[in-house]
Amino acid sequence: MDISKSAYSRYRVIDKMLKNIYRPYPSLLDIQEACQRNLDIDFSLHTLEKDIRNMKHSDVFDAPIVFCRKNLGYYYSNPKYSINSIPLTESDISSIKEALDLVENLGGGNRVNERFSHAIQKILATYKEEFPDSDTKRKIILTDYVEGAKGYDNFNTLFIACKNQYPVSFSHYSYTNREFKVAIVHPISLKEFENRWYLVGYSESDKSIRTFGLDRIYEPLHLKRKYVDSDEKEVESYCNDIYGVYPIENQPKQSITFLTSIKITNYFEAYPIHSSQKSEKNESGSCFFTIDVVPSVELIRLFRSYGKNLEVINPQWLRENTKTLL
Template identity: 25%
Template sequence: MAIYDKNIRLMRIASFLKSKPKGASFKEILKHLEELYHKESFAKDVASSQKTFDRDKKLLMEMGIEIKFKRSTMTYQIINESFSENSQTIFDNILLINAYKQSENNSEIMIFEKRQASGLHNLEGLVFAIKNCKIITFNYTKHWEGVPHKKVLEPYALKEFKNRWYLLANEMDGKDFFIKTFGLDRISDLEISTKPFSKQQVDVNQMFVNSFGIISTLGQEPETIVLSFDCEQGKFVKSLPIHHSQKVLIDNNTEYRIELTLAPTYDFYQELLTHTGRMKIISPENVRVKYFELLNSAKS
């Protein structure tokens, strides 16, 4: 419970300072934490000393959130322009856990999706294998086949997409080194070997920097794609951006227009189809043509 409460405290400090662009004093931060303690009853260790708070700052720094003390105003400020994506995701999950705790497991207060993807029980083992460069084996069942196949792999990373987790790994029976994607919900009988492998220098983030989803577009030139949404749908796209490259071109009472820079894949077109009827593809023409091909094939 101590670790959980510490994470809640770190999240509360970061969220509070994020809401205070001009900074806040230690006294204001402490008062905020104490008020939340009385509301939510999380741990009493609410950074009641400067030493505890300094330790919290160091931990937040390790998460990519840098807090600086401004002596002229005697205030603390987050000097990052924004939370890193990873830090925000971690905090979002902590918020979810805390809300669930406050609901006292009442299924009528928090109603969860019933069709969750499985496979998360393998996460810890896969993280260990990746960190320690251990060869792994498992049975993998493709959805369209239904027959398990044994895989011997060199694991490199884990990637999340739409609440599903995927393993990025090199299949050892292949002739050339090639990172493939494996859905954790299709993995069974995971075994972690004591035998290590020599890790090759590969930037897995770069493999997906111009991608939407889990299809790597490494080596493909990204395209500039302009999409227009009606005002109501635009609010949804604004609150949950389609891609990290999203730039706003128009935002008014009639239109929300954005620009994306990515290499379009099947995953991306599937996303566009979810906005059918409330979106127009302004450019380029090849993306518009492909979109309508998929739309018409779904109707036939």
């Protein structure tokens, strides 16, 4: 049975009330009031009745909930029961091991959060299970991750900054200018593109949202200052309305049309470069593709990489930037 986050929140409230020895036998109305108080949402009695029924008959919980006619309330027939102490099955343990191995294979050891690994190790140790050593196994999922890539040592610090909305300061190195500059950034998210990680955040010096490669970030520190919230729509556009990570300055979101030859059409059909991608195939096998994005450095690089097999139709400025290679 799939359990939604909302339902599980109600289950926890119900479980807590049934475990409360100072206020035994809560009624359905008591549970309704507790849910409203703890979750700040009104739930119908019908919903809560269904929750209790699901907790009782679920393969996951199998909760021993009984209605006491004398006290007109609910209780656990087994006072030691709690949804927080449900044992894992062999299938659960196997799934945990597979999930850990999947994360290890996808990201390599340096990219796995140490706290995650330690937490999983504790869970398996509790059940006297052996912690899987992925390094000794044959890797089934292969990625182009290269050991020794820079930036991952700061991943956890920046992840916490994004999660808890801590402003950070760090030294940022420019490969182009070959110099360091101190940046104060209000982190929004971490983004991966072409197996490289980037920090997206509001830059105080630029007074706008910017992208910083993790390989160029040195000695990030959490700052004790007020976090600057960025506009939600602006963040969504900056992160989603783009192919790549570095938008071209002063270029708005726009419709871009390009023509692909027979040789590469199937690739673009099989792997769309953006969720907005639409296509119009010609009888010859070539195809017109249209995407609605903010133009980026990476998009121009992608178009140029296909040489004469890809021609930008519009906008004109982008066509001029790529036609020299046709």
